[in-house]
Amino acid sequence: MRSNIAGSAILTVVSGLVAFGPANAASIFQVTTTQAVTQDIITLRGHPGYRDPNPFLSDPYIFFDEHIRILTEEVDVWDTTQIPSSPTDVPVSGDYNVVSTGSVTGTWTFDADFLLGIDIGLVAADDSDAQFLGRSNEVSTFRAESVGRNVGSLVTTSTAVYALNDIVVGVGGERLDVIGLVAEETPPSPNVETDGFVLFLAGAENWFETSVGTIPDFNDVLVSAIELEELVRDHDGDALYEQLFQSEVGVYPLNFAGFGAADGSSQSAPLLPTTATVGATGGPSFSFDVSSAGAGFVFVDPEIAVGYTYVLENGGTVAKFQAPTLSAVNDPDGYTLVLPDGTSFSLLPGEVLDFVAEGYTNVTTFEVLGISEALMLDPDNITTFVAGFMFSGTGSTSNLTQTAIVVDTDAAVPLPPAAALMLAGLGGLGVLSRRKRRVA
Incomplete structure (x- = not known):
């Protein structure tokens, strides 16, 4: 059973680890x-260009070895082929930058x-x-x-x-x-x-x-x-x-x-995140403070994202969910919403799922799947997937997190x-x- 949101108050939020609440500024x-x-890296200890061994030390190449240790153990060098393998591989006799x-x-x-x-x-x-x-x-x-x-x-x-x-x-x-x-x-x-x-x-x-x-x-x-x-x-x-x-x-x-005031009053003025983290799978995780969400809809958004996991913590339940409209995400095939017990619902763009009407009165977490890979949604862009939520029983510490499900499996450093x-x-x-x- 689905309903439309005509006449409902709408609060828009953008994905990321975000907090709900009216923005203080008018031109976000x-x-x-x-x-x-x-x-561009330069080590500041050891001597990167020290070519000749020191016979008086137990490690005759101790200065060069410290340079290499820093590059391999302390720094995330993007292109490791730029790290010399021996003193004779260094490009100059003095200090040099690893680029x-x-x-x-x-x-x-x-x-x-x-x-x-x-x-x-x-x-x-x-x-x-x-x-x-x-x-x-x-x-x-x-x-x-x-x-x-x-x-x-x-x-x-x-x-x-x-x-x-x-x-x-x-x-x-x-x-x-x-x-x-x-x-x-x-x-x-x-x-x-x-x-x-x-x-x-x-x-x-x-x-x-x-x-x-x-x-x-x-x-x-x-x-x-x-x-x-x-x-x-x-x-x-x-x-x-x-x-x-x-x-x-x-x-x-x-x-x-x-985004104007970014106060969540409309899809064009979404509430923006205030905190965010990098998730374990490389996708960002955004958090929304829904303690002041009220009774109306709240819209939230966050590799290529093919879905999102939502979790409401510290009190309250999700009463309704609205899929992104076509104007927000051009994905006419719609989405699949999956509850923890495996129950799934198909949603077209802009449609609303009434959890209470469907007999689910304690929903606090679910996944939204089926985002077309062809859209190339960037999970790091916090305005790419604006979805709507209606909450019930949220308190002063209620918090909604949104974590992107990405298609590539490379863990981000x-x-x-x-x-x-x-x-x-x-x-x-x-x-x-x-x-x-x-x-x-």
Whole structure:
């Protein structure tokens, strides 16, 4: 037995580990880009270019061996063929960087209203003049690929927005207006210096001036770049290695999506996640705080995703479920909803399953299967699968998690966290990182 939702209150949410509740901002945006990057590593202990043995040591190649140990045991080198197998394989006699190539697909979620606070009277002489505009709790997701495989995933839960007005770039004195979106990450340990993954968006020098009082037009972005830095120390505080993930400054596809207040009031203004994790199978797991969901429908969304597992925890039940509409997910064949006891229901796009009417009054978990692989739904994109929920008996701690079921079985290796990035270097645009990285 199915019902429609005409006249029902609708709260839309997007997948990821998310929390329900009204958003504080009125202009939540996401920008997604895929860019070719390099993973650039230099070890800071041992001596990578030490070719000659030391006869006075029990291990005559102890310095080189420590260099190799760091590369093989401490760092996730994307392309392991770049690690030398012997001292005679090193490319130079001194220090050198181990460089791998790959790509990063990232989605930054940010509060664009912060951009209304850009001070066009403050001209940036250098990165120390970066204007901090604000910070909001938003989920951003990243995935790296190299040598034909997934080499890392990263989820952050806070995004800071910066601006550099009329900063000089290049040797000719040209100026650009630059927005810096920093997806911030809490360091996993005291031994890691990290702030987050940064996306630089640069427009002409009058970009900010022509948009005073409004959000700058993202169609006017000329070039962009992404960067993540990391410095890792051992337990004694001595530096082990430093690495940089960076793209060349250039013209890349940028997909912007605006969600208004992101308060869940409609499919076009979905409630966005506030927390997220990388699941055991490589797919992301998103969590939604449904304690204030109310009696109406709540819409939630999160390798190629072919299904999702939903679990309601800490009180309450799921009374109804609405499949994504065709406008949300172009999958006309619909979906199969499977309960833990094996009972299954077929749902067409936009249809509602009333669990109570079907005799199931205590539903707290189920799977939604049958998403077409041809759609190539990215489980790291938290706006690709907007589904609706109606809850009953939820309390102040009720939480809904949504975990993607993916088709590839390669377990993701978490991307190393970023290092020391308040506003990291913008490569050819001339913006310098606050920590000068040693490059051989």
